[in-house]
Amino acid sequence: MDKATVKKVATLARLHVTEEEQEKYAAQLGGIFKWIEQMSEVNTDNVKPLSSVIDLPTPLRKDEVTDGGIQDDILANAPEAVEGFFVVPKVVE
16 A cells, blocks of 8 residues: 555545655555465465354344324424425425
8 A cells, every 4th residue: 555545535535644754654555465475475375254253143022113102292393394294495406
């Protein structure tokens, strides 16, 4: 990773990065990318995908509506409501 790439990424992210910081981040990001390359060398052909290192079932909750029926309470805070919906100003012409 070089300073030009760091500068480009910073520009895309709308971040101000000084020349000194560009050098520092280029070195740090280069190290991270080298580590990622090392990880890709590991043979994982016989390893099944895991969501956790502990084999536990995912707890699921019953799918039920818990806070319905309070439409009037919610719309009471709205500056303007029509037919059960919030009224907002038009933002696209």
